[in-house]
Amino acid sequence: MNHAHADNERRELLDQIRAIEFMTIDLNLYLDTHPNDRRALNEYNYYTRQLQALRKEYEMRYGPLTNFGYSLSQYPWAWINEPWPWEEDHYMEGC
Amino acid sequence: MDYRHPRYCWPRAPYGYYDYPMKKGLELAEAYIPYQQYTTSLSPMEALRAGTMFPELVRPYEKKGCEGGKADESCSR
Numbered sequence: 532m533n534h535a536h537a538d539n540e541r542r543e544l545l546d547q548i549r550a551i552e553f554m555t556i557d558l559n560l561y562l563d564t565h566p567n568d569r570r571a572l573n574e575y576n577y578y579t580r581q582l583q584a585l586r587k588e589y590e591m592r593y594g595p596l597t598n599f600g601y602s603l604s605q606y607p608w609a610w611i612n613e614p615w616p617w618e619e620d621h622y623m624e625g626c
Numbered sequence: 627m628d629y630r631h632p633r634y635c636w637p638r639a640p641y642g643y644y645d646y647p648m649k650k651g652l653e654l655a656e657a658y659i660p661y662q663q664y665t666t667s668l669s670p671m672e673a674l675r676a677g678t679m680f681p682e683l684v685r686p687y688e689k690k691g692c693e694g695g696k697a698d699e700s701c702s703r
Contacts, residue, residue, distance in 0.1 A: 551670055557678060
């Protein structure tokens with residue numbers, strides 16, 4: 532798998548994480564004012580589980596997504612060589 | 627001392643507006659928000675792009691011919 536293909540896969544996974552995380556955020560905000568909306572709550576839990584799985588997969592393959600105790604790191608300390616968000620084109624094309 | 631009581635927080639009229647009818651105890655604007663009911667949702671990727679998962683809240687700013695703030699027919703919608 533050449534480098535470009537691998538990087539593409541990584542960015543696709545990251546875009547998925549962003550989209551799913553966005554759903555948890557929006558549902559969370561909705562639930563703050565509608566705590567009894569069972570359907571919204573079920574969907575929040577569904578997306579939250581999905582997000583946790585996606586994050587785990589990302590971190591296993593590419594290293595920690597977050598720091599300060601929110602993500603584990605392999606040896607050596609991987610946080611510093613993660614591409615910083617502003618260092619690469621993080622904008623989703625065509626959006 | 628309840629500073630929210632109108633007697634204390636009498637709205638200050640901006641300078642030069644002292645004849646403006648700012649009566650004491652005037653209630654400031656009160657906003658209302660109709661209760662939202664969750665019915666349909668955009669897909670995650672669509673929601674991320676639109677900035678909301680609720681189709682009814684998608685209200686992108688469309689560029690209109692309103693330069694200079696002067697409203698003309700093309701502005702009214």
